[in-house]
Amino acid sequence: MVRQHGRATGMKLTKISAIRRKELRQAAFQVLQQEGMAGATLEKVATHAGASKGIVLHYFRNKQELFEHAMREANLALSEAVSARLRQATTPYERLEAVIEGNFEARFFQPSICHAWLSLCAEVPREPQLARIQTVIHARMRSNLMSALVHLLPRAECEAVALSITTLIDGLWLRAGLQSEGLSRDIALAQMRDYLDHRLPRRG
Amino acid sequence: MVRQHGRATGMKLTKISAIRRKELRQAAFQVLQQEGMAGATLEKVATHAGASKGIVLHYFRNKQELFEHAMREANLALSEAVSARLRQATTPYERLEAVIEGNFEARFFQPSICHAWLSLCAEVPREPQLARIQTVIHARMRSNLMSALVHLLPRAECEAVALSITTLIDGLWLRAGLQSEGLSRDIALAQMRDYLDHRLPRRG
DNA sequence: TCAATTGTTGACCCATTGGTCAGTTTTCTA
DNA sequence: TAGAAAACTGACCAATGGGTCAACAATTGA
Numbered sequence A, B: 001m002v003r004q005h006g007r008a009t010g011m012k013l014t015k016i017s018a019i020r021r022k023e024l025r026q027a028a029f030q031v032l033q034q035e036g037m038a039g040a041t042l043e044k045v046a047t048h049a050g051a052s053k054g055i056v057l058h059y060f061r062n063k064q065e066l067f068e069h070a071m072r073e074a075n076l077a078l079s080e081a082v083s084a085r086l087r088q089a090t091t092p093y094e095r096l097e098a099v100i101e102g103n104f105e106a107r108f109f110q111p112s113i114c115h116a117w118l119s120l121c122a123e124v125p126r127e128p129q130l131a132r133i134q135t136v137i138h139a140r141m142r143s144n145l146m147s148a149l150v151h152l153l154p155r156a157e158c159e160a161v162a163l164s165i166t167t168l169i170d171g172l173w174l175r176a177g178l179q180s181e182g183l184s185r186d187i188a189l190a191q192m193r194d195y196l197d198h199r200l201p202r203r204g
Numbered sequence C: 001t002c003a004a005t006t007g008t009t010g011a012c013c014c015a016t017t018g019g020t021c022a023g024t025t026t027t028c029t030a
Numbered sequence D: 001t002a003g004a005a006a007a008c009t010g011a012c013c014a015a016t017g018g019g020t021c022a023a024c025a026a027t028t029g030a
Helices: A016-039 A042-048 A051-060 A063-090 A094-104 A111-126 A128-149 A155-178 A183-197 B017-040 B042-048 B053-059 B063-090 B092-103 B109-124 B128-147 B155-178 B185-199
Strands: none
Touching: A016 A042, A016 A051, A016 B017, A016 B042, A016 B109, A042 A051, A042 A063, A063 A094, A063 A111, A063 A128, A063 B053, A094 A128, A094 A183, A111 A128, A111 A155, A111 B017, A111 B109, A111 B155, A111 B185, A128 A155, A128 B042, A155 A183, A155 B109, A155 B155, A155 B185, A183 B155, A183 B185, B017 B063, B017 B109, B042 B053, B042 B063, B042 B109, B063 B092, B063 B109, B063 B128, B092 B128, B092 B155, B092 B185, B109 B128, B109 B155, B128 B155, B155 B185
16 A cells, blocks of 8 residues: 555655655665665665666655665565465465465575575664564464464464474575575475475375 | 684784784674674774774775674684584484584574674675685584484485574574574574474484 | 884775755646 | 646765775884
8 A cells, every 4th residue: 555654644645656666665675686785775776766866865764764665565575475375275284385385486585585685684683663574574474374283283383383484484595595506496395395294294 | 924814723823913813803793793784894893802993904804804704703613512512422313412502502592693693694695705604604514414314314314304404593593683582592492302303203 | 132023003095875955857736 | 837746866965984004112033
């Protein structure tokens, strides 16, 4: 809905405004992929979006706000991918798969994207806004997993397994961001399957 | 001559030179803990070590080299902790535990340290030196794990399990660096144990 | 003891960058 | 279609930070 998050004001939200903001958020994330947080300058973001530096600060209070929105935007895409898969899933196990496979879709699980993500994560401890977003992301991940796990495992184990799955996903993303050759999607998915096969009770 | 990069263990090494370098490496890592890579300026590192900016660049070519050494230093500590535990271990299972518990020793597994580590990781894709160090770290981790796993599992599964363990450790560190309250050591260790209990064949 | 080496400092340079602003162009609307 | 509002630009500013350098202090060793 954009409505540029709360910032109160009635905010008419001209079309152009919405479009430019989105362009800039995306440009910011793309620059992040190539340059990391250190090299992600306002000028580069502007250039990347085919605009001038001035306009970036016209739409975003400052650098932090820009990258905060970039993080939201990037997460939204991933989040929607998972939701879409979740909608197709009928059984608990399928819902588990939906969450996992959504997180490893080819268009997301790429070294440069993982790297951008890593850069954002590294800022989390010093940027309360980013921390909040991160919290939300983790909460949703947990919730998605739990809703499936409670039907597959004794209640007492669900929490731990949900955390393990999240941890594995994070760890694999980290690895993919670290190794330039990247960790292949197949290996990542195989890892996740291996975990589920051994941790979940046998089933048909 | 400084005999840079300690590697060639020749170790003539003026005393003062060796000491200063170590102080600076450590100061660099500490600043990283508090400020992240963005805020880790040469001036701050110098101040933190009770010296002037000039001296930092007297001992290290440039900022990259300084933080490269900081990463080496930090890793060395962790690495030695694992080695020490490994030396005490007799059975393969104990060796596994040594690696895991070494990676979660209380003095290492702290939010600020995990955070510093995260900051370093975020630079890896753009800093070939850091990438090399990271590669070495992963290689040693894998090797340590494999030497234990081959006695506990069919050969074909070892590689995957070693990767899973590494991934879990990385993921838990990441999480600890992200959440300010941090992930408690107990939970982290419980996670690892839970994984091993389900992935390794039953044993006495 | 006296040079030579090493350690150390602080001033200085320069490129970069986040952010401001005054003013110009485009778009919207009455 | 005029004028208000929004979009947009580029120049400018102040601060920061990496890196250089010349000079000074301490240490060493012959």
